[in-house]
Amino acid sequence: MNIGIFTDTYFPQISGVATSIQTLKNSLENLGHSVFIFTTTDPKVSSNDSEPNVFRFGSVPFISFTDRRVVYRGLFHATEIAKELKLDIVHTQTEFSMGWIGKYVAKSLKIPVIHTYHTMYEDYLHYVLNGHLLKPVHVKRFTRAFLHHTKGVVAPSLRVKTTLESYGVKQPIEIIPTGIELNNLNDSVNDSLREELGLQSDTPVILTLSRISMEKKISRILEAMPKLTDSIKGLVLIVAGDGPDLKTLQNEAKDLGVADSVKFIGAVSHEKVGSYYRMADLFVSASDTEAQGLTYIEAMATGTKCVVFSGEYTDRLFNTPEYGRTFTDHEEMYQEIVNYLQEGPGKIKPEFLEDKLEEISADTFGEKIEKFYQTVIADYQLS
Template identity: 55%
Template sequence: MSGVATSIKTLRQELEKQGHQVYIFTTTDPHIEKDVYERNIFRFPSVPFVSFTDRRVAFRGLFHAYQIAKELNLDIVHTQTEFSMGWIGKFVAKNLKIPCIHTYHTMYEDYLHYVANGKILKPVHVKQMTLAFCTHLSGVVAPSQRVIDTLTGYGVKIPIRVIPTGVNLEQYQNSSEINVRAKYDLAPDTPLMLSLSRLAYEKNIKELINGMPKVLAQLPDAVLMIVGDGPAREDLEEQAKSLDLGRHVIFTGEINHDEVQAYYQAADLFVSASDSESQGLTYIEALASDVKIVVKTSPYTDALLANHELGTTFETYAELVDDLIYYLQHAKIENQQVLAETLHRVSAASFGQRIVEFYQDVQLTYEEAQDSAGISN
């Protein structure tokens, strides 16, 4: 599951816990049979998106979505994509005369190389697309400071609130029955680093593999386990082979989402060299699993790891290697109080409550604007 899908699933669960009704309007999914019942989910005909074939865009359903939404008597629309379903959501909100807010999940400038190797779409096109979509919205949720800085840099003027996606902490704190180390024939004391993400070039996993020879010079038994699949996998496997890393780099392929916590809990250290994250849910999931993290520096990660008891951020390749060695040698989180305070701020419950507060503020502002428009007319 992508970070966006995880965010939506978490938000739905938290809103329903608070007694709200949630309906999801999304695209058809070839992996789900048409006659399968999905509670409060409405799917619209779609096709794979160019260059992102695992992502889909709806090609019809505008008025059908409006009719459904009208019958449901919705109070607010919360869009999660800037493409087809997002525009359908804006259309529905406008015609129902209710507020529409949006979560800006993806830093598109990091993905332009997927479309004609970056020769067609440029950063200026991302800015234009973003400004066009944000027009007439009532508010935007930014998962991190990096996102709000980007949006304000584009010239977005509507209210923006930083609300990091929360994580269901219990899922990662409960012990898993799956023994990952036994599955991959790793001893209990083998220093194990975990990378878990889509194997895409912007995740910069190649830097982790490049660092392994120097890590092994200090810790000869260390292993880097790379969990996930994606377009960069073949190149990464070839890179590991060319460095003669053998069993020191393990590619697991894609795993079931329900098994993810077992992989976190098997690791001594979670690592990421990605600089394309708007937030980085896997960082929180690792911490919730009582695992320290070493990740690329950014305003979000620097704030998250202000206390180095939980891990650290790096900027250069040399820093990465030094940090990997140090934190593999000091893997245990000793200060559980610091961990608990950090996790509370990014818990699913806190996330859901802050979203509801934003909904309420947006509704009030929207109603005041409607009343003012009515008086002026």
């Protein structure tokens, strides 16, 4: 198949969506398909840079999400490119600019379009005039309008599928969690990372890695640090990532008196995240807004246990303490972290990981998407 993926977010932007798309592209190509990325320009990418099978269209920063971009031109150019490539299917990955262009291209070429719904927008309404302009009802209407005329929807988790059904979405919805490229996590391990970060080999380290923004609830972890450092001598929290609330969290760490126990690393390239997961004794996330949470399964894949917020997806993923624990409140989070760290350094045993890694692998992800494409194309040709 010739597959066109339309997205506003792609590397070198660092996000779960960009990682998911790159993983999908590689997995489908390994299965023998041709994958073409239609995306936005990026200040970090020169027009002279060679990016095979990647087509970029003029864009500007998105309002309130200035590290994300939207296109302002490219509708007809994208259509001409898609005709030359003889696309068999369009797969949109955004509900904004490139998503609408992808839908137009599919209609013009008389081919089916499916969509992956990555973001639970009701958790992000505070970014637009502090939540005073957009309400949940607007999200429902916008979502139904965008998904109209699509032939299928990929939901990364049951939570996403249930939400879409509550919106009144009638298209077929397949739950297909994003997989991870195990080789990328395991092939570029930097064993000297602790030394580079000024940490001793026996320093207790907890890691959180994400976009630094309020919906990730990193402040909940910071608030627990005074009590955690009293319980675990020498404990260090590594906060990896960048985002609009970085300065706010740095100030909060100072106000809480734990600045010396918290290291803000900044953005970490995808090639290096495996080293950070492996370096940590425990991965922690207090976010309650994740549609799936790639960082959880990345940490698990490197053998690092997790303590994460309880939800439909995380409760199924961490179904035994050998992988990690979930929590529902501040005290429970504190206690689970202390319990794991007091047990001493302990990675997930390989025999526990084998079946789980097959379930969350990029190969499995690609095969499930491929099957969904084939079903959608067959149904479209019959209609």
